[in-house]
Amino acid sequence: MNCRVCKKKAVIAIPRHNTAFCADCFDKYLMDQVRKTIKEFRMFEPGDRILLAVSGGKDSLALWEILKRLELDVLGYHLDLGISEYSKESTEKTRAFAEKRGYPLIIEEIESETGATLPVIAESTKRPPCSACGLSKRHLFNRAARQHGCQVLATGHNLDDEASRLLGNILHWQDGYLEKQSPSLPAEGGLIRKVKPLNRLTEKEMATYAYLKGIDYVIRECPMSADAKQIFYKKVLNDIEKESPGTKQFFYFGFLERLEKMFPPSSENAPPAGSCKVCQEPCYTDICSFCRLRMKLSPFPETQETAESSINFITPNTH
Ligand code: SF4
Numbered sequence: 001m002n003c004r005v006c007k008k009k010a011v012i013a014i015p016r017h018n019t020a021f022c023a024d025c026f027d028k029y030l031m032d033q034v035r036k037t038i039k040e041f042r043m044f045e046p047g048d049r050i051l052l053a054v055s056g057g058k059d060s061l062a063l064w065e066i067l068k069r070l071e072l073d074v075l076g077y078h079l080d081l082g083i084s085e086y087s088k089e090s091t092e093k094t095r096a097f098a099e100k101r102g103y104p105l106i107i108e109e110i111e112s113e114t115g116a117t118l119p120v121i122a123e124s125t126k127r128p129p130c131s132a133c134g135l136s137k138r139h140l141f142n143r144a145a146r147q148h149g150c151q152v153l154a155t156g157h158n159l160d161d162e163a164s165r166l167l168g169n170i171l172h173w174q175d176g177y178l179e180k181q182s183p184s185l186p187a188e189g190g191l192i193r194k195v196k197p198l199n200r201l202t203e204k205e206m207a208t209y210a211y212l213k214g215i216d217y218v219i220r221e222c223p224m225s226a227d228a229k230q231i232f233y234k235k236v237l238n239d240i241e242k243e244s245p246g247t248k249q250f251f252y253f254g255f256l257e258r259l260e261k262m263f264p265p266s267s268e269n270a271p272p273a274g275s276c277k278v279c280q281e282p283c284y285t286d287i288c289s290f291c292r293l294r295m296k297l298s299p300f301p302e303t304q305e306t307a308e309s310s311i312n313f314i315t316p317n318t319h
C-alpha cells in the first residue's frame with residue numbers, strides 16, 4: 001500500500017476518505033483536519049489562553065503537542081483521581097511529557113479537593129464513579145481556567161468518542177445531552193467556552209499520530225469505567241464503518257448540521273444564573289453539585305440537610 005499523495009510506503013489507510021498516507025503526508029493531513037475544525041467551529045480567538053484537560057492518554061497528549069505546533073497558548077491541567085496504579089501512571093506520564101517538552105502543567109488531586117480519592121467518593125456517596133468524576137472535573141476545570149486566566153477549555157475527544165456518545169444519546173433520547181454535543185460550546189453563565197478540536201479524527205488516527213511522534217501515553221483504560229455501553233456503541237459503529245466506510249463521520253457531522261434546528265436556544269437550556277454560596281462557582285441552585293458532594297463526604301452540620309435533600313445525581317457521559 002502506497003501513499004496516495006507521494007507514492008512512498010503508506011503507514012496508515014483511511015478508508016472513509018478512500019486514501020492512505022506515508023508518515024509525512026499523514027502528519028500534514030492530520031494538522032489540516034485540526035486546523036479545519038478550529039476554523040469551522042470558531043474554537044479560538046486571537047489572544048486566547050487555552051486550558052487543556054490532560055488525562056495522560058493518547059488523545060489529550062497528542063492534542064497538546066498539536067496545539068503547541070499551531071503556536072497557541074496552552075496550559076495543561078491534569079486531575080489526579082487517586083485510582084491506585086492507574087492514576088499514578090497517568091500523572092507520571094503527563095508530567096514526563098510536559099517536562100520533556102517544557103510545556104506548562106498544573107496538577108491537582110481530587111483527594112486534596114474533597115478529602116477522598118475517587119473510589120472512596122463513589123463508595124461513600126453510592127454515586128456511579130463516572131458521575132462523581134465528571135462532576136468534579138467540570139467544576140475543577142472551570143475553576144482552574146478562571147484562576148489561570150484561560151478563556152477556553154479544550155478536551156481530546158475524537159470522532160469515535162463523539163459518534164458513540166451521539167448514538168447512545170439518540171438511542172435513549174437524551175435531549176439534554178444531545179443539545180450540548182456541539183464541539184464548541186460558548187461561554188455562558190460563568191462557564192468558560194469548551195472545545196473539542198479532534199472531532200474529525202478517529203481513534204486509530206490519533207494512535208498512529210502518537211506512535212509516529214513517540215508519545216509515551218497510558219494505554220490501559222480507567223479501571224473505574226463501567227460504561228460498557230459506550231464501548232459497545234463504538235464496536236457497533238466500527239462494524240458498520242467496515243461495511244460502509246464514512247458512515248461514522250456522516251452520522252456525526254450530519255447531526256451537527258441539524259443541531260441548531262433541532263435545539264434552538266430556549267429558556268429550558270439556559271446557563272447557570274447564579275453562583276454557589278460556598279465556592280462562588282456558577283450554579284443553578286444555592287449550592288453547586290461539587291460543594292454538595294464535598295459536604296456529603298465531610299458534612300457541615302448546618303448545611304447537611306440542604307445538601308442531601310437537593311442532591312442531584314447526574315450521570316455524565318463525558319470524560
Ligand atoms: Fe473518570 Fe473516565 Fe474513569 Fe469514569 S472512566 S472514572 S469518567 S476517568
Ligand code: ZN
Nearest residue numbers: 276279288291
Ligand atoms: Zn460550590
